[in-house]
Amino acid sequence: MSLKIDQDHSRFRHIVKGKVRENLKKYVSNGELIGRKGKDIVTIPLPQIDIPRFRYGEKQQGGVGQGDGKPGDPVGGDPGDQPGQGKKAGEGGGEHSLDVDLTLDELADILSEELALPDIEDKGKSKIISAKDRYTGIRRVGPESLRHFRRTYREALKRQISVGSYDPSRPVVVPVPDDRRFRSWKTEPEPVANAVIIYMMDVSGSMGDEQKEIVRIESFWLDTWLKRQYKGIESRYIIHDANAKEVDEHTFFHTRESGGTMISSAYKVCADMIEANYPPSEWNIYPFHFSDGDNWSMDDTLQSVDILKKRILPYVNMFAYGQVDSPYGSGQFIKDLREQFKADDRVVLSEIRDRDAIMQSIKDFLGKGK
Amino acid sequence: MNEFALKTQLPSYLRTEQDRIRKVAEEYGLDFFPTVFEMLSYDQMNEIAAYGGFPNRYPHWRFGMEYEHLAKSYEYGLSKIYEMVINNNPSVAYLLEGNSLTDQRMVMAHVYGHVDFFKNNFCFRTTDLDQGGKTVDPAQRPATYDPNRRWIDKMANHGTRIRRHASRWGTTKVGEFIDHCLSLENLVDPHAAFRGKGPKEVAAEDEENPETMDVPRLKSKDYMESFINPQEYLDEQRRKIVAEREKSKKFPRERERDVLGFLLEHAPLERWERDCLEVIREEALYFLPQMQTKIMNEGWATYWHSRLLTERILDASEIIDYADNAAGVLATSGGRLNPYKLGVELLRDVEERWDKGQFGKEWEDCDDLDAKRNWNLRLGLGRKKIFEVRSLYNDLTFLDEFLTPEFCARHKLFAIQWSNKADRFEIETREFKKVKEKLLFQLTNSGNPFIFVDDANHENRGELRLVHEHDGLDLKVDYAREVLRSLQRIWKRPVLIRTVVDHKPTILRYDGREHAQAAAPAESKEKGK
Numbered sequence: 001m002s003l004k005i006d007q008d009h010s011r012f013r014h015i016v017k018g019k020v021r022e023n024l025k026k027y028v029s030n031g032e033l034i035g036r037k038g039k040d041i042v043t044i045p046l047p048q049i050d051i052p053r054f055r056y057g058e059k060q061q062g063g064v065g066q067g068d069g070k071p072g073d074p075v076g077g078d079p080g081d082q083p084g085q086g087k088k089a090g091e092g093g094g095e096h097s098l099d100v101d102l103t104l105d106e107l108a109d110i111l112s113e114e115l116a117l118p119d120i121e122d123k124g125k126s127k128i129i130s131a132k133d134r135y136t137g138i139r140r141v142g143p144e145s146l147r148h149f150r151r152t153y154r155e156a157l158k159r160q161i162s163v164g165s166y167d168p169s170r171p172v173v174v175p176v177p178d179d180r181r182f183r184s185w186k187t188e189p190e191p192v193a194n195a196v197i198i199y200m201m202d203v204s205g206s207m208g209d210e211q212k213e214i215v216r217i218e219s220f221w222l223d224t225w226l227k228r229q230y231k232g233i234e235s236r237y238i239i240h241d242a243n244a245k246e247v248d249e250h251t252f253f254h255t256r257e258s259g260g261t262m263i264s265s266a267y268k269v270c271a272d273m274i275e276a277n278y279p280p281s282e283w284n285i286y287p288f289h290f291s292d293g294d295n296w297s298m299d300d301t302l303q304s305v306d307i308l309k310k311r312i313l314p315y316v317n318m319f320a321y322g323q324v325d326s327p328y329g330s331g332q333f334i335k336d337l338r339e340q341f342k343a344d345d346r347v348v349l350s351e352i353r354d355r356d357a358i359m360q361s362i363k364d365f366l367g368k369g370k
Numbered sequence: 371m372n373e374f375a376l377k378t379q380l381p382s383y384l385r386t387e388q389d390r391i392r393k394v395a396e397e398y399g400l401d402f403f404p405t406v407f408e409m410l411s412y413d414q415m416n417e418i419a420a421y422g423g424f425p426n427r428y429p430h431w432r433f434g435m436e437y438e439h440l441a442k443s444y445e446y447g448l449s450k451i452y453e454m455v456i457n458n459n460p461s462v463a464y465l466l467e468g469n470s471l472t473d474q475r476m477v478m479a480h481v482y483g484h485v486d487f488f489k490n491n492f493c494f495r496t497t498d499l500d501q502g503g504k505t506v507d508p509a510q511r512p513a514t515y516d517p518n519r520r521w522i523d524k525m526a527n528h529g530t531r532i533r534r535h536a537s538r539w540g541t542t543k544v545g546e547f548i549d550h551c552l553s554l555e556n557l558v559d560p561h562a563a564f565r566g567k568g569p570k571e572v573a574a575e576d577e578e579n580p581e582t583m584d585v586p587r588l589k590s591k592d593y594m595e596s597f598i599n600p601q602e603y604l605d606e607q608r609r610k611i612v613a614e615r616e617k618s619k620k621f622p623r624e625r626e627r628d629v630l631g632f633l634l635e636h637a638p639l640e641r642w643e644r645d646c647l648e649v650i651r652e653e654a655l656y657f658l659p660q661m662q663t664k665i666m667n668e669g670w671a672t673y674w675h676s677r678l679l680t681e682r683i684l685d686a687s688e689i690i691d692y693a694d695n696a697a698g699v700l701a702t703s704g705g706r707l708n709p710y711k712l713g714v715e716l717l718r719d720v721e722e723r724w725d726k727g728q729f730g731k732e733w734e735d736c737d738d739l740d741a742k743r744n745w746n747l748r749l750g751l752g753r754k755k756i757f758e759v760r761s762l763y764n765d766l767t768f769l770d771e772f773l774t775p776e777f778c779a780r781h782k783l784f785a786i787q788w789s790n791k792a793d794r795f796e797i798e799t800r801e802f803k804k805v806k807e808k809l810l811f812q813l814t815n816s817g818n819p820f821i822f823v824d825d826a827n828h829e830n831r832g833e834l835r836l837v838h839e840h841d842g843l844d845l846k847v848d849y850a851r852e853v854l855r856s857l858q859r860i861w862k863r864p865v866l867i868r869t870v871v872d873h874k875p876t877i878l879r880y881d882g883r884e885h886a887q888a889a890a891p892a893e894s895k896e897k898g899k
Contacts, residue, residue: 004426005417005437011545012434049435051552052852054819056843062787062798064809065705066712075705075786075795154690162687 016047109228133185142182151181195230195284197222198273200266202291204241205258211324215290216253218322218358222288225366230284236273240266242296246273260296263289263333264303271311280315287312287319288365292326293333301333305340313346320348320365378408384465388478394682395482399757400674402485403519404460407478411467415451416440418464422657423456426526428649429533429541430548453477457488457497457660459519472688473695479678483671489515490761491666493659496563499524506563509762521656528649535642547643550856551650556818557629558651560658585611625822625837630654632823637860647860661816662764669713670760672699676714705786705797715781720759720772721752766813773809775802783809819845824868834861838869845869847878847887854880 065075138151156175160166166173201207201215227233237252238244241259244266270287278285295301313319323334334349341347350364351357380388388407395402410418420437421427444450452473455463463481465474488494492508495501498517536544559565585607590598626632630651634644660667676696684692700711723729727747736742759768779800785808787798798804820839828835834857838845850867857865857880864881868890875890 005420005434008420008429008431008434009437010434011429012431012438015431047435048439049432051432051549051555052849052856053553053556054821054838054850054853055556055846056817056819057846060788060843061812062785062795062808063812064707064783064805065786065797066702066707066781066783067705068782069705069784069797071784071797071799072789073797074792075797158687158690161689162685164686 012049015049131187133187135183135185137184137186138181139184140181142184146183148181148183152179155179155181194233194282195226195286196234196236196278197226198236198238198270198285198287199252200238200240200244200270200287200289201252202241202261202263202266202289203239203255203257204261204292204294206261206292206294206326207256207324208326211292211326212253214324214352214355214358215322217355218290218352218361219288221358221362222286222365225362226286238266238269238273240269244269261291261294262300263291263295264300264307267304267307267312271307274312274315278315285316287316288322289320290322290324291333293323293331294326295333295336301336305336308341308347313344316346318346318348318368320350322350322352322361322365324352325354378410378414380407380409380465384409384474387471387475391475391478391482391678391683394678395479395486395674398674398678399753400482400486401489402461402482403458403489405455405481405485406460406462407481408462408464409467410464412444412450413441415454415464415466416444419451419454423454423462423464424522424525426522426529428525428529428531428548429536430545432552453480455481455484456521457494457519457656458521459489459517461485461488462522470691472684472691475683475688476675476679476692476695479675479683480671482678483674484667486674487663487667487670487760491659491663491764492762493662493764496560496659497521497656501563508564525653528653531645532649535646539642544642544646547646547859548650550859551630551647553853553856554630554633554860555650555654556816557821558631558654558658559628560655560662560815562628562631562655583608583611621826622823625824627820627822629821629823629836632826633860636826638862639860643860658816659764662766665709665713665716665765666760666763666768667713668710669715669717672710672714673717673756705784707783712781716768716772716777717756717759719774719777721756723752724755725750725752727751766810769806769813770810773806778802778805819843821867828866831863833864833866836865836867838867840870844871847871850878851880851885854878854885858882 069075138148152175153173156173156179157166159176159179160173199219201212203212223233223235235249237247237249239247239252239255239257240262241257242262242265243259244262246269247255266289274280274285295304308319321334321337323331325331331351334351337347337349341349345368348365348368350361352361384407392405416437418425419440420433427433440451450466452466452469453463455461461481461484463477463485465477469477495506495508495511497519498506499520500518532544532548585604587599587604622632630647633639634647634651639647679692680689700708700714702708702711725748726745727733727749728742728745733742733745736745759772763771779802782800783805784800785798785805786795788794789796820841822837822839823834824837825835827833836857850869854865854867864879866877866879868875868877870876871887877886877888877890879886879888
């Protein structure tokens with residue numbers, strides 16, 4: 001059955017994609033494609049167009065909430081949503097994005113659906129498939145050790161109430177065998193594969209906070225996706241300006257140097273790392289490099305290409321280079337790479353203009369299923 | 371609508387249920403419009419919910435956006451819509467196909483609560499279509515009250531009108547104009563229907579040249595004339611008359627809260643534009659009562675479904691499923707206020723207080739906590755009181771009158787504020803006064819700032835000046851600029867708004883090409899008051 005809403009819906013999609021009504025595009029808040037890893041709570045990317053109205057700034061207004069806690073404790077959500085306004089009443093107020101409980105696995109599913117990502121084809125390095133049990137349902141028979149206490153209790157309570165043997169003043173509930181419920185499981189095959197992601201980032205003076213934030217968001221999603229695909233994934237981090245060094249995750253995202261840029265230095269460290277720790281027969285290797293593309297000299301670029309060709313590409317699943325737009329960089333490096341590796345599909349290049357382009361870039365990187 | 375109705379009839383076992391629930395509800399004293407239930411699949415439900423419950427609306431992308439959100443959250447298993455009911459006579463409510471019988475019963479009972487509220491709460495009087503512009507007395511109703519609320523037809527007509535304009539003038543052109551109108555949607559006067567039309571403008575008398583006109587003189591004998599009516603006095607009188615006349619030239623004479631209505635009457639609009647603006651204004655006014663009574667309306671419906679189901683409708687085996695579901699509806703999570711819970715608990719609190727006689731001067735003056743705790747005069751006025759409350763209050767007055775410090779403490783309410791230091795929202799305090807103040811502020815004018823048309827001929831240049839009655843909170847400036855842009859599109863001349871930004875009186879202005887922001891001249895503050 002075709003729905004009346006289809007027309008309005010496709011019109012909305014067009015606006016979001018910027019095909020019509022360019023003037024509205026600026027109100028598209030992209031429900032940021034980023035999650036807070038904390039308690040596995042993530043924000044789902046649903047684009048939203050706000051109709052501007054005379055209204056108060058949210059931060060000034062505050063609101064009223066309900067629950068435990070003492071003054072100074074944080075409050076979840078957005079109190080700007082007033083109790084007086086809600087979707088159910090018809091015309092709701094501005095709801096921005098949906099904050100929901102999702103596990104990272106589910107998140108990766110959604111991501112793959114949104115971006116139509118293919119599953120990664122294993123290079124045939126590790127064909128061992130192990131089985132894993134997941135508890136997914138409830139059934140009436142099973143071993144005692146898997147008895148689901150709450151469901152059993154509930155069944156017993158229902159039965160007692162319906163036959164009238166339940167006495168609220170003496171609430172004793174005695175299950176009979178028929179009431180018992182057990183967890184049931186499904187066995188799912190799970191490929192055992194080892195993978196390492198090597199993140200490299202240019203931290204030279206021309207990379208600003210916004211550029212780093214883009215890298216952070218993007219690497220979060222790459223991590224999420226690859227973790228879904230591989231068990232036992234490792235992440236390594238390398239930062240470079242004119243020199244490169246390996247750092248931990250926190251340092252990676254919070255360092256700001258000011259020197260020049262020698263990309264070859266990072267590739268050298270990366271190649272050494274692969275040689276020392278990750279024999280390609282056992283590992284799926286994913287180097288990702290982010291930079292603003294402003295390399296020191298052509299010499300260094302040629303040297304980088306040389307290292308890539310000889311010491312990195314033969315060993316890795318793919319090499320990904322993401323170039324973020326910066327007001328300072330010339331952005332030359334991606335052009336050089338493009339020229340050098342035109343025919344090589346192990347090298348994936350992507351330009352990331354701004355936050356909105358992150359999704360497309362993830363698609364560039366992961367869309368080939370390598 | 372016909373083809374639609376055919377597919378969505380209730381199966382006969384649910385019709386039997388409906389009859390039963392309706393009878394029980396009537397026995398409890400609920401008084402509702404006839405109610406039609408329809409059964410929808412989830413994608414139909416999402417579609418209709420996206421249209422705010424109506425099968426036919428005007429075309430607009432924002433319904434598509436709403437649909438996407440509903441559909442996605444359903445697909446991801448985040449939420450589903452159980453019920454929906456629209457304020458219409460007869461009322462129409464939707465059931466979701468595939469829900470359990472217990473759920474369907476709960477929804478039906480809930481719906482009858484809503485429909486009783488639609489029919490009896492004074493706010494909804496403004497949605498009667500047969501008022502014909504007459505002033506509505508909120509407290510009075512005819513004995514047999516059967517108003518015309520055929521909003522389903524009206525919304526469908528709105529759709530037809532706008533589709534016609536779109537096919538004549540272009541979808542994009544009309545769509546853009548509607549976006550502009552929607553930016554102004556909250557600039558209406560919710561009390562317009564109760565206030566009636568203002569006194570007719572007094573026709574201006576023929577103006578005389580102030581230099582030569584007769585100024586009223588005090589009575590005097592000839593020889594006293596120059597003493598009793600000296601030249602200075604006459605000049606003074608002349609100045610007063612001229613000033614008075616200037617003031618009457620000001621337009622509008624009094625600040626006008628119904629900005630949309632004002633634009634509709636006075637902006638230089640083409641016919642299709644005026645028609646679109648009128649549609650938006652009428653629909654905004656239609657949805658307004660639901661925003662004004664969200665807490666009460668949900669509370670009332672929840673109160674009744676819980677009574678009807680647990681006392682009369684359900685059999686014992688269904689109680690657990692029902693309780694499970696009800697717990698979900700009333701849950702609060704993450705410190706958010708749940709209107710269903712707040713509403714129903716406060717209604718129950720009122721019922722209990724009036725049953726026990728915990729009100730009035732004696733109660734207020736009593737400061738013996740123990741006596742208060744055991745206070746019970748056995749008046750049994752509770753039921754009568756909550757029926758009165760559902761007729762005569764909206765969220766704002768309901769909470770203002772019945773929210774007590776005891777209730778606040780029992781339900782752990784707190785005020786929230788933004789902390790710049792921690793970059794997050796935090797609990798500010800649990801102090802009753804503060805909490806109530808914040809709550810009422812949020813509900814005042816449905817959380818919208820107060821904006822008035824101040825002068826439609828600003829600086830004698832035909833510019834439109836609005837004024838924001840600043841009550842402690844600044845406007846979101848970037849949004850305000852965009853609204854000015856829409857306003858300018860409609861008014862066709864430069865527009866400006868007087869507001870306060872960072873404690874400084876400020877004028878935001880848009881002339882069709884660029885935005886300007888300037889300090890407001892202090893003297894004009896009293897102007898127009």
